[in-house]
Amino acid sequence: MATVVLLRTGIVCSVIAFVFMFIAFSSPYWYKSWTRVHSSFGNIGLWHICLNGFIMPRDPVMKSYVGCWWIHSTEFDAVEMQIMPVWFRFIQAFCVFTLIADLLGMVFTILYIPEGIRSRLYTKRPRMFFINSALLLGAALLVFIIALVFAEMTNDSSFMPRPWMNYLSWSYGLCVVSGFFSAFGGMALFVLGLLYADKEANGDPGVTSAAELAARQKELEKQDEAMRNQPGMIMSSVHQAPPTHPQYGSGSALTYRGGGSMGHMAYQHGPPPIYGSRGALKRPHPSPRSGLWG
Known part of the structure; x- marks a missing residue:
């Protein structure tokens, strides 16, 4: 059943999209430095950053930042615009909206399962x-x-030093994969909505569960029983006699058969006249036994 397949696809895709987006949202490995090289930058996520002696360029006090911190910590007030530029704040906001949309889509789709x-x-x-x-x-x-x-803005060296030593890590990848699952689930639910809209337009809301199917069958059985119990519902069959038609036999004989109250009648015309050796026309005489042409 197409509706069941589309519903299951929508539920599975929405759940996977939310789980992947939640992991990407909370993990600190969106952008990471290669471990085989020494860099003052360690890794960064949406809400978490790890630094290995990071010093802001042209900092008069040359303060070094070491360790992993919450990205909104007061420790980073002096370098706030360095580690969280405007585009990064928009990324954080968009991720919040994405997580909320995935959560609502998943919850509303799963709530279709309970009957009540x-x-x-x-x-x-x-x-x-x-x-x-x-x-x-x-x-x-x-x-x-x-x-x-x-992906584009992390290539800017004003964000983190030496971007050629850094790469997009698995948290970023989970975010991208969650987008694919959200798209697949959204398309499946959109097609499902079109199918149900068409069913309701044609007077058939359809069923998607065994309980709903059983209730539908009971309703149809009650309607059939009520129609059978109505007076005057007599089933009769009309028998029609086969049409009368000519039948052509072998040779030149023509047989005509018909049915009716007069019984069965058959007419047969004999062969054509035979011409003799002298040109005289010889007509065959009827046989007294059979009544047919000899």
Whole structure:
């Protein structure tokens, strides 16, 4: 059943998208320095940064930052714009919106499974599926923007020193993969909403569970029983006689068969006249036994 497959696809994709985005949101490995080289930069995430003796360029006091810190710590007030430029703050905000959209899309889609909640929440089923689809597709769009901006801006040496010694790590990769799952789940739910909209337009809301199918079958059985119990519902069959038609036999004989109250009648015309050796026309005489032409 296409609706069941699309629903399961939407649920699985929304759950995976949320889990991957949550891990990327909370892990500190979006951008990392190669371990085989010495760099003052260690790794950075959305909310966490590790430094190995980082000194801000042209800092008059030459303060060195060592260790892993919360990125909004007061320790980084002097270098706040260095480690968190404007574009980085937009990335943080977009990730928050993406996580919320993935969470809502996942929760609303999973709430379709319980019968009691579905009967109250999905009173207008196509509209709810379109809302879930919009949430997941919106999250996928935000991930697309995040991936492009972050990958491009980390190449700027004003963000972290020596960008050729750094690389995009697995937290960034999980964010990108979550966007793909959000897109697939959103498309599946959008198609599912179109199917249910078409079913309801044709007077068939459809079923997606065994309990709903059983209730639907009981309702149809009650309708059939009520129709059978109505007076005057007599089933009759109309028998029609086969049409009368001519049948052509072998040779030149023509046989005509017909049915009716007069019984069965057969007419047969004999062979054509035979011409003798002297040109005289010889007509065959009827046989007294058979009544047919001899």
